[in-house]
Amino acid sequence: xxARTCSAWPPVWPSAPCCSAxxxxxxxIKNQFSGTxxxxxxxxxxxxxxxxxxxxxxxxxxxxxxxVKPVKLGGILSGAALFGTGMTLGGYxxxxxxxxxxxxxxxxxxxxxxxxxxxLGFVRxxxxxxxxxxxxxxxxxxxxxx
Numbered sequence: 001x002x003a004r005t006c007s008a009w010p011p012v013w014p015s016a017p018c019c020s021a022x023x024x025x026x027x028x029i030k031n032q033f034s035g036t037x038x039x040x041x042x043x044x045x046x047x048x049x050x051x052x053x054x055x056x057x058x059x060x061x062x063x064x065x066x067x068v069k070p071v072k073l074g075g076i077l078s079g080a081a082l083f084g085t086g087m088t089l090g091g092y093x094x095x096x097x098x099x100x101x102x103x104x105x106x107x108x109x110x111x112x113x114x115x116x117x118x119x120l121g122f123v124r125x126x127x128x129x130x131x132x133x134x135x136x137x138x139x140x141x142x143x144x145x146x
Contacts, residue, residue: 018043018099026091026100026107033088040096073136082118090114 021043022028031037058064087093090111092100097115100108122129 024099075133
């Protein structure tokens, strides 16, 4: 699908770069996990680098300040396992699912619905899960201080 097709619906305009990179197709995501298509890693890597440069510029101007979150291995490992499993099975992460919806992929709509149901389930279950998610709390750790 072209970026023009993906960006025809205003709510998905921010996902147009995902479409133009070919990330609105679930096969691209699944092929990333099988090691045959690295467009996802390249796109995400570029976005992270650009975000880092922008953040540093804003930090130097005093507009933003870093807020280091605590490292809680229980939450990190369980969240990564659930997110990775859902991404592999569904073929979409949240951003690419929105791009897929904009490109007209029905499976992307189902993936978004599943993500929403999972998020709602997590919110409802959080009080019971909190102790496990807080396990392995290393506090606020910075890479330079590690």
